[in-house]
Amino acid sequence: MTCKILYGGDHNPEQWPREVWDADHAAFALARIDTVTLGVFDWALTQPSEDVYDFALLDEIVEVNAAAGLKIVMATGTGALPPWLAHAHPEVCRTDFEGRRHVYGQRHNACPSSPVFRRLSAALADQVARRYAGHPALVAWHVGNEYGGACYCEHCAAAFREWLRERYGSLDALNHAWNATFWSHTFSDWEQIVPPNALSEHWRGPNHTAFQGITLDYLRFTSDAMLANFVDEKAAIRRHDAAVPVTTNFMGMYRPIDYHRWAPHLDLASWDNYPPDEKSHARMALTHDLMRGLRGGAPFWLMEQTPTTTASRDVNPVKRPGVMRLWSWQAVAHGADAVLFFQMRQSRGACEKYHGAVLDHAGRTDTRSFREVAALGAELEHLGDAALGARTPARTALLFDWDSWWAVEISDGPNRHLRYQAIVTAYHRALWQAGVQLDVVPVTADLSGYDVVVAPLLHMVKGDLAQRLEAVVARGGSVLTTFLSGRVDRCDNAFLADVPGPLKELFGVRVEETDAQPPEVANPVQLDGVLAEGRLVFELLVPEGAEVVGTYGADFYAGTPAVTRHRAGGGGEAWYVGTSLDDDGVAWVVRRVVDRHGLTGPYADVADLELAVRERDGVRTAFLLHHGEKPVDVPAHAGGTDLLTGRRIAAGEALHLEPTEVIVLREDA
Secondary structure (H helix, E strand, C coil): CCCCCEEEEECCHHHCCHHHHHHHHHHHHHCCCCEEEECCCCHHHHCCECCECCCHHHHHHHHHHHHCCCEEEEECCCCCCCHHHHHHCHHHECECCCCCECCCCCCCCECCCCHHHHHHHHHHHHHHHHHHCCCCCEEEEECCCCCCCCCCCHHHHHHHHHHHHHHHCCHHHHHHHCCCCHHHCCCCCHHHCCCCCCCCCECCCCCCECCHHHHHHHHHHHHHHHHHHHHHHHHHHHCCCCCCCEECEECCCCCCCCHHHHHHHCCCCEEECCCCCCCCHHHHHHHHHHHHHHCCCCCEEEEECCCCCCCCCCCCCCCCCCHHHHHHHHHHHCCEEEEEECCCECCCCCCCCCCCCCECCCCCCCCHHHHHHHHHHHHHHHHCCCCCCCECCCCEEEECCHHHHHHHHHCCCCCCCCCHHHHHHHHHHHHHHCCCCEEEECCCCCCCCCCEEEECCCCECCCCHHHHHHHHHHCCCEEEEECCCCCECCCCCECCCCECHHHHHHHCEEEEEEEECCCCCEEEEEECCEEEEEEEEEEEEEECCCEEEEEECCCCCCCCEEEEEEECCCCCEEEEECEEECHHHHHHHHHHHHHCCCCCCCCCCCCCEEEEEEEECCEEEEEEEECCCCCEEEECCCCEEECCCCCEECCCCEEEECCCCEEEEEECC
């Protein structure tokens, strides 16, 4: 059992001579590093051939790290195939979207449906678990690494057909679900079904499909196929260890895998944070919340981040002074119980030799970046268990749905420029700037504890979701959705009803027509005191009980509703936004929704100043994080003690925050 936020990261002693290990451990002690992840890519080391296992070097690595007082996250080593496996069994290599069988190379390189891969990966996990289960330094098991990609080989085709049999039971049911009479696609034998790739149902890439039913199901199947690999290895671990948590490192808002489908199989969620730019603080908050929401609000682990720079982009800027610390504290503020890096020592070769690390190629401990790592380590040590296990007290939920993401983007209309992630991010950014404490949850989540539910691009409505949203409004809460919501069922077939289908009564509005325009075309939207812009999709709304809140300003539908609000019995409200509003427009709508419930934060009008709260046993720990480029002066939202400095702060006291500054306030009861 740990008593503090875990701190450390991915350690690869097998890549270095023995004398480097001692230097590493001396540096780790200086930086208060207490946790290492071992063996992530060790398959070729621990199993040099199909019938031989050799753990001599890994045994030594484990014991040396344990002797140094480090906690160990033990990987199964299956994150990449060894060359001998691909040479002996070439069928384990993936077949790409174009139909080409790959040869050995890279790392996301195994067919998830290959019987050989499944057998040998599970066998290796069994051997690793048999050897290290019960080790006193062990704190978690790490299966695979950053699962992703897709395969379209004959093994996947056969597995897909079995997956479809289990899902639909009969060809009649499948043909009905896929609307297979379209283009004479009615299947009369399971063997007629092949994966939808560039040789079958697609053109101009994987997002342009002639047959959305099969494409959507293949996306679901691919996610489930890789989940089966994880489940294989976890089962092997559980034969030897019934207690230590098992995880794998996710990649945030990663389109190919539905992490909600994986969540029940994880003991804890973890993810790798590599934001696309230096202005991604709101986006990172969204992804942290998404990871926390996978396990019902339980804390997650930040499994990877870089101390300095990545090496995978066209341009790879270094993190400016204070940014690594700020982003690490942001992860903790949103629920992280571990802050881990990739990597501990910079690789001497291959594609990640310029990827940042705690220790550079020279192993120096007198660099700016190492001093920042060490300073953060001291702060986390000083914090102790103050926030460990604490949760976010949220009364607002943001719905995130992979099925809607897939369905709206593979749809051949109304606008191929539309991106689900961009719309969800825009609404989250408005909530974040308003200082709202929120959860990011699946559409299957219990919504009874939320006053506000925001569901952008709720394209697919499944199960009893419409009824659960109605219940939020019936008890006085607010629900907000957008254009292209309520369009299709779980099979991606249109509802044979007025749009927005099962959401029509809730929102009191009917969509009569849907216009689409190129990204450069904007239509003014007049809101109360704000002139916003809409783009991409423009729904022509007919209120049926809803009041008009915003109107279009151009085209033949100028003066008609663009934004509506439906007030229901019980005092609740349902807001509908019929176009892709710009940031000002989204912020205007979101603020009116959350203000009504008193959920707006105290710093909503201070740009880039974030307040995030974790609570445990009635004790609130507030994290004040300054992401802006200029100093700010604000009153303290509450009284308490800054856990990083020991300073007492009175409610309303003037606070001065420099850029990247962090205050961790244990609020007074």
